Every structure is written in C-alpha cells, then in structure tokens.
Amino acid sequence: MKKQIYLSSAFAILFGLSVQAQEKDKPKDSNMNTEEVRVVKSYEATVIDAFKIKDTPQIGDEDNEKQVIKYSIYSFPVASTFAPEKGKAAKVDKDSLSSFFNNYALLGYGNFNTLQGQLGIAEKVSDDVYVAGFLNHISSQGGIAGVLVDDNYSKSNLDFNVGSRKTTNDWNLNFGVSQQNYNWYGLPTDVAIFAPAEYDGRDFGQKYNDVHFGFNYNSNKGAFDGGSLKFKHFWDAFDSRENHFLINPKFNFVLEQSIVNLDVKADYVNTQFEDELISGINTKSNSLIVGIEPNIRFIADDYSVQLGFGLANVSGESNGEKQDSFVVYPKVKANYDLVKDIVIAYAGAEGGVYNNTYANFVGENPFVSPDLRLLATKQNFNFYIGMKGKLYHNISYNIRASYMTEDNKAMFVNNPKVPSFDLLNSQVYQYGNSFGVTYDTVDTFNAYGELNLNFSDDVTIDLSGEYNSYSAKNGSVFNLPETKLTAKLKVDFTDQWFGGLDMYFVGQRNDMGYVNDGTGDLERKLVKVDSFADLNLNVGYKATDKWTIFAKGNNLFNQSYQSWSNYKVQGTQVLVGAMYKFNFKN
Template identity: 25%
Template sequence: MNRLKYIAVLAFLGTVGISELSAQIKEEQLILNRKREPEVKKIEKKKTSVVQEKNYPPDNKKKEDSLNLKYDIVNVPPVSDFKTTEIQGEDISPKFSNDYQSNYFRLGYGNYGKFLADANVSGKVQDNVEVGADVHYLSTSGLKKEYDWSSKQDQAKIGGYANIYTEKGKFNIDANYTFNNYNYYGIYALTPPNNDVDLEQKVNKFSVNGYYDHYSNDILNNVRVKSYFLSDNFGASENYANVDVNLSKHDFSVYDDITANGDLGINLETVNSKFDILNKNTNNQFNFTLSPKVTFYKGDSYLLIGSDFSFLNSKNFSNVTEESKNNKFYWFPKAEVLVAAADEFKFYGGIDGGLKLNTYGNLLDENPFLISDLVLTPTETKYHFYFGLKGDVDQTFKYDVNAGFSKVNNAQFFYNNNLFDTNISADRQGYDYANTFSSIYDNGTLMEVKGDLQAFPMENLTVDAGLHFMKYKLDNLDEVYYKPLFQFNLGAKYTMLEKKLNLGFKAYFVTDRTSNAYEVSNIAAVPNYTTVENKNEKVGGYADLNLSAEYKIHKNFSIFALGNNLLNAKYQNYLGYKVLGVQFLGGVKITF
C-alpha cells in the first residue's frame, strides 16, 4: 500500500511538471503560519535562530500574533539560503523539517561549470547568546556556446551574526559582505566584439543590521536598523541607512469584549548615491515618516484606522543638469477592516499608500545589468484600494485572493540604453554595446489581482500555487516595460521513505513582456553608427520547470541533486541576456 502511495505521488509530480511549466524568477510562496515580527536574519535570509528562545513568545505576543493572521508573500530560501545569479537556475531544494541540526557544510558541482560551496556554523557562547557565521559561494562559466565573449559569473556572501536573549527582549545583530562579479554579455545590436573584450562589472556591498524586539508591547515594541555601503567597478558608491522604531500600547479594553492596540511608527530613511561615469548623477534622498494607528479587535475581526505622514527631502544633480531639489510633505490614508465569518472565510479590505525610495542597490537586485549612472526618484503610491478573501479550511487548504487599484506617481521601469558613443572607431567600454538598462519613471494607475494557496492533500505532501495579474495605464509612456501581464507558479514538496528522501518541484509561467530595442547600422558615408529605436519590442514569455531531490544517508550526511530549466528554454529575462539552458547540479551535504 505504501508503494502505491509513493507511485501516486511521483505520478502527480510528473503530471504537474508536464502541464504547468515555470519561469526562472525569484521563488515566491505563501507563508501560512501565524505572523510574528521577523528577525534581522529573516529579512536578510540568514539562519540565525536558536532552537528554543528563552521567554519568547510571552502571552501578549502570542495574542498579538493570533489576532493578526496574515498571509505574506516572501522569497523562499534554498537549502543553502543563497540567492543565485541572474543566469542561474532556481535552487528549490526542500529542507528536512525534522533536521534539528543548524550547522552544515555543502559542496555541489554541475554543468556550465557551476560550483557551489556554502556553510552555516553557529553555537552558544552562553545560555542566552548565540553567535554564528555564514559563508556562501556560487560560480558558473556561463554560456560559452552562445557567446564568443565571457558570460561567466561568480558571487559570494560572507557574514557573521549574534542573537542575544534577555529577560525583557531579544537582540539580533548581523554583518555581511557580498560581491557579485559578472559581465554585460547581452550584446544584441552591434556586430559581435572580439572575444577578449572587457565586459566585466563588479558590485561590492557591506551591510550591518540590528533588531531589538521588546517582549512587552508597553511603550516600546521593537527597533530595527538597516544599513549598507555599495560600490561597483565603475566608481559608483551608495550609502543607505534606515531606522524604524515602533511604539505601542497593546491590549487595552475599550468596551465589553472589544479591545484595542495603539501604535506609532517612526521611520527615518536616507540614501546617498554617486556615479562616476557618463552624466555623473548624484542623488540624495531623505524620508521621515510618522505612522500612527489604532486597531480595534472583537474576536478574530478587527478595524484598523491610521495615517502615514511623510516628509521627503531629495535632490539630484549631474554634469548636464542643474541641481533640482524637492521638499514635500505627504499624507497617506490607512485603514483596514477584516470580518471573520469563520476560519474558512475572512473578508477584508482597506486603503493604504506610501513612499518607496528607489536605490541603486535595490534596483540591482532586480536587474544587475543597469548602467552605473542612474537618476533615482522615489515612487509614490498615492492610494491603494484593495479587498480580498482568505481562509483556512481544516488546516488542509489555505488561501488568499485579493484585488487592488492604485494611483502611482513616478512608477519605476527598466529601459534599454542606446549606444553612448556612436563613433564607429570608438574604443568602447564594456557598458557601451547597447547592453545596459536605465531606470525611467511615469505616473499612472495599476490594477492588480493576486491569488495564493497552499494545500495538504495527503501526509507529507504540500502543494502551493500563486498567480499575479497586473495592468498598468501610464500617462506618458506608450508601453509598459518589463512588467508581465500575468505570472503563475505551481509547486509541490513531498517527503518519503521515513523522511529520508525529500522531493521538490517548482514550475513558473510568465507571459510576454515589452521592451524598447535599437537597430544599429553602419553607413559608410558617415563616421558614425545610425540607430533606430523600436519602442515595442517583445521579449517572449517563458515556461520553466525545476525539480530537486535530497536523500539522507546518515543523520549527518546527505546527497542532493537539482534540475533547473529542464525544458532547456533559452529565454531572456532582459533583452539580449539569455539564461542558462537545462542545468544539473549534484553534491553532498554534511550537518553537525
């Protein structure tokens, strides 16, 4: 009977893999556990928690969590907690849920010269103090058969952390250094250059983060600090700092069975970005936000009323433009109501908005092929109306479906760059082959529909799915660049053979995206190239299938195998940049 069950599960995974294929994007999954304040390690995808946390959570934290059952979309970390580069496959290895060992070392090797080495080591120096270190490295030789020039990449992350538990609160401190070395290999317009052309870009980032969670929500709730310094191969530099303080008075009685929480958020965010090539843009942004809110609870239902008050100071100047300054005060409404008819049906709706500071570091996370000279403008979500339905059906099926409409000013998009020097005899820099992108902005509206679910149809099997539909209507741009109309993902995880074997499956489907593109021609009568822009270039949609398996031979030793982009689709996330084809990687993992 057990064999028939295993065969049925494998057949299910195979059928899903054929019918619903996937795209190589950052993996997103519905988090269905009750929400609690994230630690710094969760924000930075680091493994910094100890197995048991002294005095945590206290009763008032448990109640706060239970009343705020939320469904959040977050990046699901791979076994190594390491985010792959743009042309890598998605590492979707499932973790062993019964693995209590927090220390591990892993080595893997695959085609395209892919090499993986990572480790996490931690230990208690006192009963209430844990320290640890993370080291991760990943490299690939790139698409040697597709390009005569180099498309290799390698990146690493080296970090240390400490968790300190006291009678009144919990501290997390995290410091790490990352580097990402890659090439601007997406040359589509010019005649291919020599194979020895230097297309290299290097990005270095040093981050320090801190988080304090006060167990009692009386006056002080928590404090979070995030900061980084970034530099690249072309002299760019960026300094970022963010301090977020939450003050609160929770669980006070209002009337009979109605209780309330009062909160005041204080946020200071600053970023200074300086570029050293082309127009040599310099961007300075500072945002101060006060976020008062009051939430009234009755059972599992609640009503939230609040506002965001923001003051923005920003300025930009370059070699070709005079200094522009902006000092502006913003008010954003905030309200949400949730009616819990039952655990299976919870209706909610509300309105919110806010400012988002666009930084070089954050935009590089989305598109590493940006030119090292950007105009950085904050994006204002003037208002965002939303409504939805979520629920939990007998702990076997959980879902969240919602729709929203937003008014957005300075919505950010990526835009293909032309040649910077049209002289035929130019000695070109690596970014001057129509192979980079800039950040552009426009005002408009956005309509969105999102759906996420997670199901547990049988023991040891979890199935998740998500969809995202978004439709922009812009004031000035004729096209919406690099924003697909529809995205869908489907995944499954299964544990078998007495939890010694973990199987994983993830599929993505993304519809066509629009970009601009340039056609470059050489007219012998003139000394310059002639370029023509196409503002409606289609970057094809894609489907991508990913599978993984990990088998525990011994409690301290396991072997793993990953298969990515199994359809061998040479699609492009950004014009000119083909991703790796079918990828296989295998290796060993030691835990202790």
C-alpha cells in the same frame, strides 16, 4: 552574467541561525526537505522579488501581545541560474528523525562549471546569548550559446550575528560583506552586427561590493516596541559609491478596547556615479525621507480594524533636480470572519513612500548602467479587497483584487547603443547591453489568487497566479509582465527520499530595443520581450543523520529565453552535491 533572476533560488532564505533545539514539525511551505535549525534572529538577504506570493496582512487577536518568533535555516542545495520567484528556499534535508544539528557545510557542482558552497555555524555563548556565522558562494563559468563576450558570474557572502533573547526583550547585531561579479554580455546580436575588433580584448565585467551592518531590538513590555537600525555602503568597479542609512523605532500603547501604534522612519541615501570618460562630471543623488505612521487597532472575536495614516517629508536632489514634497497616505485595513475559522473577508487602503537605491536596483537587475537617476517612489494608495479560507480541511485559498497608484514608479528600460564608429571610445555598457531606469505615474489593477493543497504532511501542492493591467501617464510601462503563474509540488517519498517540482510562467513585457527598418539601418522603438515557461526538478536522499545527497535540474524545457532584453539564459542546468551536519558540542 547569467542573469539576475537566477541567483534568487540559491539565496531565497540566506541565513537563519539559532541556539534553540529544533522541533520535529516540518515547514509546509518549502519545496524540498530541510534540516531545520531554530534561531533567535535571521539575516535578511536581498533577493529578486519577481512574483512573491502575497501575504495579506491580517489583524487578529495575536496583535494583542508580542509573539515568540522562530527562525530557520533553509539551506538551498542547488546553484540555480533560474529562479524567477523570491520564494521559499528548497529543503535539503528531512527533519523527521531525532538527531538535530546546529551547523552544516554544503558543496555542490554542476554543468556550466557551476559551483556552490555554504557553511553555517551557530553556537550558544550563554543561556541568553548566541553567535552565528554564514558563508555562501555561488559561481558559474558561463557558456551560453551565441554570446560574444564573457558571461561568467559569481556571488559571495560572509555574515556574522550575535544576539540575545530574554523574557523581556531580544536583540540582534549583524555585520556582513558581499561581492558580486557580472558581465554585460547582452549585446543585441539579433539585430546588430558587431565586428570582433569592437569587443575583443575589452572587459565587459562589473563588480559590486558592499559592507553592511544592522541592529534589531524588540521589547516585550512598555511603550517602546523596539526598532531597527541599518547601514549599507555599496560600491562598484566604476567608482560608484552609495551610503544608505535607515532607522525605524516603534511604539505602542494599550488602551481598554484598542491598541495605538506609532512607527517612526528616517531613511537617507546618498549616491555618486562617476562617468568621467563620457561627460567628465559626476552624477550625484541624495534623498531623505522622514515620516510617522500612527494607527489605532480595534480587535473583537470576529473582526479587527486598523485605522491610521502616514505623514512623510521627502527632500533631496537628483542630478541637480530638487526633491521637496510632503506626502499623506492611508494605513487602513480590516478583516471579518464570515464563517468562523473557515472564511475571512479582508480589505484595506494603504500607501507609503520609499527611496530607490543603486544597491536595490542591482539586486533586481545586475545589468544596470552605473549612471542611474534616483528618485523616491510614492505609493499614493493601494485599495484591495479579498477573501481567504478553506474549501476543505486540507485545501486553502486566497483571492484578491487591488487598484494602486504610484508616482515616480521606477521601471528598467534597455539603454540605447552608441553608433558603431564610436564603440571603442565608449563604455562597455553602451553597446545596447545595459539598462537605465525611467519613472512615470502608473496605475495598476491586480487580480491575484492562490490555492494550497496538503494531501498529507508528505505531499503538498501550491498554485498561484496573477494578472496585472497597467496604465502609465506618459506612455508605456517597461519590464512589467501582465501574467505570472506558479505551480509547486513537494513530495516526501520515504523518511530518506524526497523531491520537488516547480513550474513558472512569465508573460510578455515591453522594452525599448532595435528593429531593422528594411533598409539595413536600425530603428529604436517599443519591442516585446517574449513570455517564457520554466520547469525545475529536485531530488534528495538522506543517507545518514549527518549526510544528505541531492540533485537538481533547472530549465528542463531547455529554452534559451530572455530574462531581460538580449540576456539569454543558460539551457538545462544540473547540479549535484552533498550536505554535512555537525555539532561542536555533544
């Protein structure tokens, strides 16, 4: 499969649909132009979060009352096999003209036989109720130089939504299915020699499927704030199965000078891996987290403070190892206006506990082996302090430093290769071409900064960077880069022409791998995965109110870098296509 990172740009914002009329204000945080469709609720896609710009929580006057939230479709027009950031989806159309549409269809084609198609539908059933649907497909036939086995991939989603918005409450029910096809094509050919008989005729493919549904409810009055319920059934081509259930009701109580909030969470996951060819046994994991997070908030004209904590009980079993612990963590944060509406100082101490799931690991790295050890991760605390504000009316910034400690932090590590004489009796993910998960207690120091420049509504520049220093209790950290840099430029040349540029840099990472010991034998040891830079460019033309033509080039440096150990990426990718917008009703 090309790489797990590449799909995120096509799915950065998968789905948002609405029955409301669109506004003419353009989103200022996208890197292309968009036809914006306002929605009541949106489907949240799972995508790679390699280095998402951090949005520091701010407690302000807006916390006193429930706000009307508008969601938008940002249809991404290009099937990119590189997208290291879970960022804003690229715009595909301008919204500066007066004609707006609820529905759209999009089709694009590029080299490497890359195909992308999307269809988004939103219809109003009554004044308060809407229905919506979204179909998305992206695929590539591969063609990376030097790869011994198939490296094609595909990913398809189909989602349905029905919802209602009233003055006192709103709700949304969604249901969907998805399928992903990948190949474990990352054989360590730089150090190991594979005879054709060892891989010819073998199917190195993996297929992931899921069925999911969710329900969200928000109340605008009373103590019950709302909540969410989610369920996902996930399975693969190797008979792995996982059920994940999450319920999260919320309550708040308004006092004279403060607001008391109570969040309740029940998170249950049950996973079973079948590895009969190797061991003849099943690998089973289950974990239940039950927790509450009470807090009280004090809000004034120039400051706001939240004081709270979390209590959670973790119970379950992973491969016969019992999990049973009680966790206490802080939920404290505050901000202060140093200069009203210009400079804000903020700080906090937060923590939490969450389940690691097979589905989530696949979302980050689709080349994992179907025999993972699953444990809950505990974030004991995350202390942070920062400042954000404006240097000028059109220049904003955010700087932050943080220190975090996590128990059972999950990290991907390359799996060892079985001996050559046993390859044909092994699974296809045992060629040194898959990843397992290792856990450790990890301390992380993070320094982060971003700068946003808006020269006009038509030109924006976003710069961000971060540095991480890791310390693991039992050894090295794996696949966690120290440095990440991002630069984005968006330009609307005219009412019809628009474009954008993205550049990314990811620093070196540690992993386990093989080196030649000088005698011809392979020695397994800690290795470095090289840093890389990537440049992406897009351009679009709004031919009419209904038709938009676009093109995008990815990996314009044409580097054959590794997204993961041994997984080289496609070279320069170019995709062109068109989007058509329409309404069923006049």
